[in-house]
Amino acid sequence: MDVKGRNRSSAIQSEDEMDLRRGPWTDDEDFTLINYIANHGEGRWNSLARCAGLKRTGKSCRLRWLNYLRPDVRRGNITLEEQLMILELHSRWGNRWSKIAQNLPGRTDNEIKNYWRTRVQKHAKQLKCDVNSKQFKDTMRYLWMPRLVERIQAAAGSTATPTAAATGNGTSSAGSSNSTITTNNYYHLNNNNLDAHTGQMVLPPSGVLGHRDFGGAQVTPSYTPENSSTAASSDSYGAQISPLSDLTDYYNIPVNNNPSQDYYPVGYPEQSLTSPPGYFNNGLDFQAMEQNNNQWTLDGGDTSDNLLNVEDMWFLQQQLHNNNI
DNA sequence: AAGGATATCAACCGCATGGTC
């Protein structure tokens, strides 16, 4: 703020403050902000707001630009790979949303934060365990994340072009190489962070995910009849999952009579799934989960954001049984 | 169809940090 501004009377200042708009942005405001930034660049947000004639705080303008108007902001549903990345990075960095967002090109910290709060924390609540508890983290690591990998792999196998897979050049079929989270990247990110002797989430170094870099092509999940309509109505992101699709969306994968045989990811041998001692312990309230089972399972194909379904209940209970917990 | 419950996400708030004068 300039000297002149600093010396203004408090009466005038409060008048200005009263004049400031809040709440949702209008199209006109968006247009004004976009135009101004196109001509003058971003930064100096307070003066920008004033010079552009926007009755908004600099903070508000910055937030609007960064989270919504910026041309490279990627809107729409979080892809499977992004989900995986978020889970992984959050397990590593915690609520460092901006840091996590840096690894998800086009995604904003706000979006990731919202995703975490609405999709992930909700299920911690349903499991009656703290989102930061070991039980919940283990459930993520040893159940959801491997299954996400599996589903990404399945999707890639059905959609990745041989060229993309073979070249591994990281170019995106969507035309934006830096907006693609490759599973290859994910592997590099993670290949040293899981306990080797448990075998869990430790993926083989090559061919683990079917292709060296199938992620170079946007991975398109294989939509099921249940979610395909939503997918079709989604925006242009080929790799996106349904707005209602989430970490458990892949439960639509056909199962046989033994759910456990359907869900072991590559590089994730069945025997290795024996949870480390105390992992799936009494901290998970399965009785309560069963009571919620209607909610957890009646969604059917539209598993939306349910992280666990009846097969998972079965799976987890098997783990408890196998470990005599 | 209506009303309540729940989910989602844009936007705001307060605080911390770093730069400049």
Place this chain on the structure above:
DNA sequence: GGACCATGCGGTTGATATCCT
């Protein structure tokens, strides 16, 4: 060195949409 300011970050809120009964 301290005051002030801009920016960035994480937490929270509130409006709206969607789902459920």
